[in-house]
Amino acid sequence: MAKLTPQDACKQTIEVCKAAPVVPVLVIKDVAQARGLGEALVAGGLPALEVTLRTDCALDAIKIMSEIKGGIVGAGTLLTPKDVKNAKAAGATFGVSPGATDELINACEEEGLPLLAGAVTASEVMRLLNRGYTVQKFFPAEAAGGAAVLKSFASPLPQVTFCPTGGIGLHNAKSYLDLPNIECVGGSWVAPTDAVNNGDWAAIETLAKDAVATLSK
Numbered sequence: 001m002a003k004l005t006p007q008d009a010c011k012q013t014i015e016v017c018k019a020a021p022v023v024p025v026l027v028i029k030d031v032a033q034a035r036g037l038g039e040a041l042v043a044g045g046l047p048a049l050e051v052t053l054r055t056d057c058a059l060d061a062i063k064i065m066s067e068i069k070g071g072i073v074g075a076g077t078l079l080t081p082k083d084v085k086n087a088k089a090a091g092a093t094f095g096v097s098p099g100a101t102d103e104l105i106n107a108c109e110e111e112g113l114p115l116l117a118g119a120v121t122a123s124e125v126m127r128l129l130n131r132g133y134t135v136q137k138f139f140p141a142e143a144a145g146g147a148a149v150l151k152s153f154a155s156p157l158p159q160v161t162f163c164p165t166g167g168i169g170l171h172n173a174k175s176y177l178d179l180p181n182i183e184c185v186g187g188s189w190v191a192p193t194d195a196v197n198n199g200d201w202a203a204i205e206t207l208a209k210d211a212v213a214t215l216s217k
């Protein structure tokens, strides 16, 4: 298999970011929740889903969610080459990591999994840019200074488009999305733990619809 180039990886991650203003960040503790949760979010207008590899059933959840019509399912919290292999085998079509290591980037290129890698400082952004990654995650967004930092990056680093994640909700998402260098935000607020545990898919679909109605450009 030919290696995925950074340019092709970014073409694919920007499409994921353009799918909707929010990429739900999901921590799935029970695989029985996967289909209902995924279908509710997709029906609510949020097709791109990040399933974090933080639970035992995350890979099985990706397998199930990748069968949902209209869904675009990725694996989050990728830390190691093994995570990349497992995510790809489970059917993930993109990967997300809180930061970036050369080992992880190399593994994603080898496996053909487009990576949305994380950066916080100008040097980290430049390091990813040197490897050809013009689409990046900004994590942890609020704790790292929020939209003000990304607004500041837009002048010296206009070629980089960000997906900020961490501490973002309906109350502050617009402050990011209004910036020229933001295509979408990531967040868990559209899939609150209580609603997921209760299987309240109608509530989750409503949260997704509210996000789309409030935040679409």
Ligand code: 3PG
Residues within 6 Å of the ligand: 025, 139, 165, 166, 167, 168, 186, 187, 188, 189
């Ligand atoms: C995470 O890693 O859990 C994401 O950054 C989601 O953050 P949030 O729960 O603050 O939206």
